[in-house]
Amino acid sequence: MLSYRHSFHAGNHADVLKHTVQSLIIESLKEKEKPFLYVDTHSGAGRYQLTGEHAEKTGEYLQGIARVWEQEDLPEELLPYMNIVRRMNEGGKLRYYPGSPLLAKYLLRDHDQLSLTELHPTDYPLLRAEFSRDHRTQISKGDGYQQLKAKLPPPSRRGLILMDPSYELKSDYEAVVKGVVEGYKRFATGTYAIWYPVVLRQQVKRMINQLEATGIRKILQIELAVRPDSDQRGMTASGMIVINPPWKLEAQMKKVMPWLHKSLVPEGTGHTLVEWIVPE
Ligand code: SAM
Numbered sequence: 001m002l003s004y005r006h007s008f009h010a011g012n013h014a015d016v017l018k019h020t021v022q023s024l025i026i027e028s029l030k031e032k033e034k035p036f037l038y039v040d041t042h043s044g045a046g047r048y049q050l051t052g053e054h055a056e057k058t059g060e061y062l063q064g065i066a067r068v069w070e071q072e073d074l075p076e077e078l079l080p081y082m083n084i085v086r087r088m089n090e091g092g093k094l095r096y097y098p099g100s101p102l103l104a105k106y107l108l109r110d111h112d113q114l115s116l117t118e119l120h121p122t123d124y125p126l127l128r129a130e131f132s133r134d135h136r137t138q139i140s141k142g143d144g145y146q147q148l149k150a151k152l153p154p155p156s157r158r159g160l161i162l163m164d165p166s167y168e169l170k171s172d173y174e175a176v177v178k179g180v181v182e183g184y185k186r187f188a189t190g191t192y193a194i195w196y197p198v199v200l201r202q203q204v205k206r207m208i209n210q211l212e213a214t215g216i217r218k219i220l221q222i223e224l225a226v227r228p229d230s231d232q233r234g235m236t237a238s239g240m241i242v243i244n245p246p247w248k249l250e251a252q253m254k255k256v257m258p259w260l261h262k263s264l265v266p267e268g269t270g271h272t273l274v275e276w277i278v279p280e
Pocket of ligand 1: 005006018041100145
């Protein structure tokens with residue numbers, strides 16, 4: 001039984017980091033005319049209402065996108081992402097937030113393709129409705145990890161695979177590594193972006209050790225912590241592990257992380273990190 005609903009967390013600091021990285025990877029892929037495939041293994045509903053009951057209940061977006069929304073000195077690295085947030089909130093008040101599939105929908109070109117999977121019985125129809133008239137998109141209700149076997153390699157041999165489980169099941173830490181191995185066997189030149197929460201640091205360390213043991217190279221880690229690690233409940237940090245990142249991503253993230261940290265964590269606690277787990 002799935003109880004996680006992303007609508008409670010949409011637009012939090014982890015989404016801001018994830019969606020910044022996602023949009024920069026997509027913009028780099030667009031530098032070549034050749035089409036590419038965007039695969040989202042854990043898509044969520046696609047669109048979120050920040051003034052809705054779920055988001056208001058936790059208020060997580062207030063320490064996330066709402067803080068970035070207020071800033072006037074946006075670095076250029078944030079523009080592809082923030083232009084879409086602005087487009088969804090044209091009246092000037094922050095009400096709606098794009099999930100990863102919607103960001104991809106607006107950023108991808110007419111000849112690119114999207115493959116989206118969502119398992120939740122409530123979120124799946126919302127996602128499907130959002131894409132009902134999008135000829136580029138295939139949507140499945142099912143297990144996102146299976147898509148790594150079914151959809152790869154893409155005919156264009158270019159693509160981004162976003163793996164963004166909720167880690168509601170502890171088995172997700174191992175499932176993402178297995179999923180990457182399955183995907184990589186079929187499509188070793190693809191870019192794989194894996195989101196992770198830091199709830200217990202040991203779980204993340206174990207996942208990273210397993211990834212290192214696969215022998216895959218070019219693995220970049222990007223992390224933003226809002227508080228120091230803790231063994232109490234709750235997420236203190238989140239990160240993205242990117243396999244085969246576009247060559248610019250490391251420099252872009254090194255430049256933008258201090259700004260993101262200052263905007264998202266004005267109290268100055270936590271840390272940022274952009275580091276190779278395995279270099280080229
Ligand atoms: N990627 C989304 C975004 O950035 O807007 C958020 C995704 S949310 C963190 C994780 C989603 O995965 C939830 O909507 C959950 O219902 C879904 N889910 C959980 N297990 C899944 C599975 N095995 N396959 C596909 N979706 C799954």
